[in-house]
Amino acid sequence: MGKRKTPFCDMEKMKRGVWSPEEDAKLIQYIKEHGHGTWRHLPKQAGILRSGKSCRLRWMNYLRPDIKRGPFAPEEVATIIQLHGLFGNKWAAIASHLPGRTDNDIKNLWNTRLKKHLQSMNHNLLTYQSPSSSGPSTVKSDFPSTRQMVKCASARVEAEAGLPIESSSIKTGGESVRVEAEAPLSIQSSSLLNSPLVDKPYSDIYLGLWNSIVGGSFRKTARKSGGLSENAISQTSLQMKLEPGSIVEDQAKANRTSASSDTAPEQDDSYKPKVDMMAVSDSIGSNEFTDSSDTALKLLLDFPDDDGMEFLDEQMGNISDFPNL
């Protein structure tokens, strides 16, 4: 139980609700001249009838000059989905990898758009029936592309919503279609499982992601942005058992190759996820599976130039192209 706190100020006299332009101007002007100092005392000194907490929130989420406004780019969305798989609802942690975006922005994006789309996309995946199937069939997607990202992310979404997830068997028209994700992998004595970063019981899904191209992309990005220490990253990777000959090991090899051959100049402080995504795409060139992350993400967000859900239907139709393992 949290300690009882004295209020930031006299709440009785405080204004609440939407901030007026005048209030914004006062706050900006004051912080420009004095810095925010102690938030509790700021409103009085700045002549604002708001709580210090409210001032802080307004500044942090809206008025800060380095805040990036406008719609999220597909690359940003990809990063958010990846990071949500690793961090869960740790919005601040996710935001720290997206300069200019606030935890509130990301939280809103997730709760209002991504969550819903991921749920519906996963539903479509689970209810898909191969046109050529005649009887129970197992459809395994071979690679954690956008589809798998979506699937894994939606697994978390559905877990949060208390819905059934992975390896679901669905009866459709008398036929059972089984859909499995390849991402889960065997883990031995992985202390990561005890990490708050990974939620049970779906931790293996996310560990799979971690060892996948998605994780590879993230690790590279994390190194460059300094979000995770090199030590933590390598330790985490070492804690995962890679089975010889497994797809996961192949992917890990691909990631290592990709990472070692990454001779691109060091990125500056600004975040450039597209570079990493492209580098990763190159690293999986041998894989037959092709997927357009950009397009899928446009779909996810209903970007203006997409064709609505038609793209998803098209993508779903390609599932039968996957090799059955």
Added chain:
DNA sequence: AAAGGTTACAACCGCACCTTA
């Protein structure tokens, strides 16, 4: 054109963590 529904975003609330005296 109006009413009702939906969406996206801003803001609030309560709790937890960290620091300091």
Added chain:
DNA sequence: GTAAGGTGCGGTTGTAACCTT
């Protein structure tokens, strides 16, 4: 060691704008 202050975080709510009927 502990209490209190300051701050950050995640969940939730409120509301304006937009869409549909």
